[in-house]
Amino acid sequence: MRTTGMHNPPHPGEMLREDVIEALGISVAETARRLGMSRVALSRVVHGHAAISPDLAVRLERAGAGNARHWLAMQTAYDLWQAEHSAQPEVRQLAS
Numbered sequence: 001m002r003t004t005g006m007h008n009p010p011h012p013g014e015m016l017r018e019d020v021i022e023a024l025g026i027s028v029a030e031t032a033r034r035l036g037m038s039r040v041a042l043s044r045v046v047h048g049h050a051a052i053s054p055d056l057a058v059r060l061e062r063a064g065a066g067n068a069r070h071w072l073a074m075q076t077a078y079d080l081w082q083a084e085h086s087a088q089p090e091v092r093q094l095a096s
Helices: 012-024 028-035 039-046 054-062 068-084
Strands: none
Touching: 012 028, 012 039, 012 068, 028 039, 028 054, 054 068
């Protein structure tokens, strides 16, 4: 189940896998071929081990799978949530 707001957003690769690849009934290998990338690289994205890059976002848009800016916004939201909820060093104000 996908959640938004204060909850951990899904990795956009999960959305790519479920809402595009599985919805179209094609394989990751076929999707990768159509996007001009390796199956291994796309597999890393759809399993949440790699980010959707600007290059991949543009390829997805050109392939008719949504808007590049939307893919990048989802990736940024995911990355920001992860950073906000991970251990950080002590930070002090820059200006007093």
